[in-house]
Structures are given as structure tokens and as C-alpha cells.
Amino acid sequence: MLLKNSEGDSSVTPLPPAECKYLVWTSYNGLGNHILTLASAFLYSLLTGRVMLVDRGKDLTALFCEPFPDATWLVPTNFPVDFQVFESKNNQSYGNMLRYGKISIASSGVVTGPPLPFIYVHMTYRYDNNDKRFFCEPDQEFLVRMPWMVLKADNYFVPALFLNRMFEPELSRLFPDKETVFHHMSRYLFHPSxxxxxxxxxxxxxxxxxxxxxxxxxxxxxxxxxxxxxxxxxxxxxxxxxxxxxxxxxxxxxxxxxxxxxxxxxxxxxxxxxxxxxxxxxxxxxxxxxxxxxxxxxxxxxxxxxxxxxxxxxxxxxxxxxxxxxxxxxxxxxxxxxxxxxxxxxxxxxILVRPYGGKMPEPACMRETSMDPCFHSPPWYDCKSCKSFSDPGKEISYVTHCRDVPDGIKLVGRTD
Missing domain, CATH: 3.40.50.11350 (Rossmann fold)
Structure with missing residues (x-):
């Protein structure tokens, strides 16, 4: 049955790669969050060979034209799944499966678990360290084999994909000028109705x-x-x-x-x-x-x-x-x-600097370093030691901290 839970033994390795794999994007928060996360999910789907399907939500069809001629990326109206049940406490979320030992990480870093027909990835701004393992390389080696993935996010998470060595070579080939990632994707995907x-x-x-x-x-x-x-x-x-x-x-x-x-x-x-x-x-x-x-x-x-x-x-x-x-x-x-x-x-x-305490900021504004959006809640997480680490904005030269949200990270042009 579609998206039905498996009851296989937890020691069994994941299912072999399916002939077709899917990612279902689900709506969360406002219009701006929808657009930024749709672009992020689309790029992740390209990197992992998934067909992307879009939960149409309340007004998606009224806002946008279909991006692909003679095709649709919208989930059929008679799809037998209510995507609203997927939230932080859902038992099928990747973070909760790690938290409760249904999926385990060996000392070697290898991720193992039962054969799962689907996985839910929860990446809203309140996600925790278990959820953040989505960005780790061993976890992606495990997740890439899931036939179905349901994803809910409210952040533009593309910059963190560049920190993953599985994805970085292909991303660099696709986008030699790193700060243009969203520029190209937005013009390709989002056409007004x-x-x-x-x-x-x-x-x-x-x-x-x-x-x-x-x-x-x-x-x-x-x-x-x-x-x-x-x-x-x-x-x-x-x-x-x-x-x-x-x-x-x-x-x-x-x-x-x-x-x-x-x-x-x-x-x-x-x-x-x-x-x-x-x-x-x-x-x-x-x-x-x-x-x-x-x-x-x-x-x-x-x-x-x-x-x-x-x-x-x-x-x-x-x-x-x-x-x-x-x-x-x-x-x-x-x-x-x-x-x-x-x-x-x-x-x-x-960028207009945000005032605090009702006082005029000085300077009133500052020039942005890049046209690409900021990832407000990046994974300050060390995948090898399974704990928080120092700084995701200092891993590679073209991922730096945002000027408007200092804890966030963003893509900039190469500095070397």
C-alpha cells in the first residue's frame, strides 16, 4: 500500500534503489517560505534522482503556472494521503526514528535501519539535531534509497547542500557562480498565473x-x-x-x-x-x-x-x-x-538594518554580499561526532554568514 509502514526487522538494510523515487513537498507557513522551500526541494530532487511532487495546498494553482510543459508536478487531488499529519512529532520522521533507535548510526558512521517504503523529513526552524542529520553524508547514503520521501520545511536550505561532499561536485558543475542558484531556479520554476x-x-x-x-x-x-x-x-x-x-x-x-x-x-x-x-x-x-x-x-x-x-x-x-x-x-x-x-x-x-529598542540603527542600511537568500536555521552540527560544532559559515569559501541574519548562512561568489 502507498506510504504504508514496514514491519520488517530493524537489522535489515534499506530497500534496494527503486526504479522510480519520489519526493513530496508539503506546504508550510507563508508564500515566501513556500517559494524558497520549493526551490530547495527541487534542487535536492535533482541531486538524488527523485521525481518531485507538490502538495497543492490552498492556493498554489491560483498563483503559479505549471513549470514543465505537458506535465504536472502537483499531487493528484485523489491522492490517498493527508499530508497535514506530517509534523515534528510524527513517528515516521527521520529525526524521530533516530531518536528512538528505529534507525541507528554505527561507530563507523554507517546508518542502518529497516526497509522503509517512505520517510518523512521535518525541517522547520524548530528542528533539532536528529532532524539536522538530514544534511550528513552517511545519512544521505541511507536516505537516497528511500522510494518515497515527504518533506516539510520553511527554510531555504540550499547552502547546506553545498556542505555535503556527495552533492558539492554536481552543484558546482550546475552553478559555477554560486550566488546565482536561486536566481536561475526561481526564473525556471515560478511563473505567475x-x-x-x-x-x-x-x-x-x-x-x-x-x-x-x-x-x-x-x-x-x-x-x-x-x-x-x-x-x-x-x-x-x-x-x-x-x-x-x-x-x-x-x-x-x-x-x-x-x-x-x-x-x-x-x-x-x-x-x-x-x-x-x-x-x-x-x-x-x-x-x-x-x-x-x-x-x-x-x-x-x-x-x-x-x-x-x-x-x-x-x-x-x-x-x-x-x-x-x-x-x-x-x-x-x-x-x-x-x-x-x-x-x-x-x-x-x-538591507535595512533591523532596529532594536526603538532606536535608529547606524548605519541605516548595508549592501548585501550576494543575491542568494539566507538559510536562517543552518545545521550547526558535526556529523562525525554527532554533536553541535563550531561554524557552518567557515567550512568552504563560498558559504558565509548572512549580513542580515548572522547565525544564518548563504552562498556568495568565490573568494579564491
């Missing part, structure tokens, strides 16, 4: 197409007490003026001749309207010194994230794609929304 593409083209043609230069600003507030809206608005203005992304205003001159050949369009993506209002009013109340024509636009301001709402996700996906048309991006610390926009655009953004 007709509904979303209509929203994108209508907005672009109406408000953005006339801009000689396009600046995208994406602002996400995770804690209003630590990061008050007015303070973050000041921060965004400080950043864009200091780095020359927006022209300074002429406070001492009531009129400056406008240069109609120098137009700058500013697209702001945020749940709140205060940021676009502040920048728009600044250029309404004062001329700018260069005479550039600055227009400020914000497609929506939903006020709060509505995870699982199809209408909310349609707008979010359209705004991510609109941001990717920008020449320069300013994004928020740790935001998956910004990661996807910069990856699609293929540019390194300026």
Missing part, C-alpha cells in the same frame, strides 16, 4: 513603465515595539538619501526646474502605507536638487499578513514580481519577500 500576470502588467504599464530608473523598497515590520513605523520610515529615507538611491531635497529653494528626461519611479511594497506617504510627501512639499521627476507608488497596504488567504497571496506574488523589475532594491532584514524579489531580479540589495 494568468491572473497574477494580468495584475503585474496592468500595474507596470500604468505606473512604472515611464521610469528611466526604478527603485524598489520592500519594508517588513516584525515587531512594532522594537521597530516603530515612523522610525522605520525615517530609516528608509536616511538609507536611500545617504546611498544616493533617491535625490536630496532642496529645502532652501521653492522651485527647481524639472528634468522630464530624468524620471525615477519608486515602488514600495509593505503592509503599511506610512512609508510611501512619507516619501511621496517629501517630494511634494520640496523640490529635489537634481530636478528629477520622482513618482512613488504602492500597490497595496494590507496592514497584516494574511497567511493562507488567496487574495492576499495573489497581491503579494504580484508585488514580488514587480519589485524584481527594479534597477536597485532596498529590502528588510530576514524577509523572505525581499529574498525572492532580489533573486528574481538578479541583484544585490541594500
Amino acid at each position: 494568468d491572473t497574477v500576470w494580468g495584475m503585474i502588467t496592468r500595474y507596470y504599464q500604468s505606473y512604472l513603465s515611464m521610469g528611466r530608473e526604478k527603485l524598489g523598497i520592500q519594508i517588513r515590520i516584525f515587531n512594532k515595539d522594537e521597530s516603530p513605523l515612523d522610525l522605520v520610515a525615517d530609516q528608509a529615507i536616511n538609507c536611500t538619501l545617504r546611498e544616493g538611491l533617491l535625490p536630496p531635497v532642496a529645502l532652501d529653494r521653492p522651485i527647481v526646474s524639472a528634468n522630464l528626461n530624468n524620471t525615477k519611479v519608486v515602488l514600495i511594497a509593505s503592509l503599511h502605507s506610512q512609508f510611501s506617504d512619507r516619501i511621496r510627501n517629501m517630494y511634494w512639499e520640496h523640490p529635489n536638487k537634481g530636478g528629477a521627476v520622482v513618482s512613488v507608488h504602492q500597490p497595496s497596504h494590507e496592514e497584516w499578513q494574511q497567511t493562507g488567504s488567496e487574495n492576499h497571496d495573489l497581491k503579494a506574488w504580484a508585488e514580488i514580481y514587480l519589485l524584481s523589475f527594479a534597477d536597485v532594491l532596498v529590502t528588510s532584514t530576514g524577509s523572505t519577500f525581499g529574498y525572492i524579489a532580489q533573486g528574481l531580479a538578479g541583484i544585490r540589495p541594500w
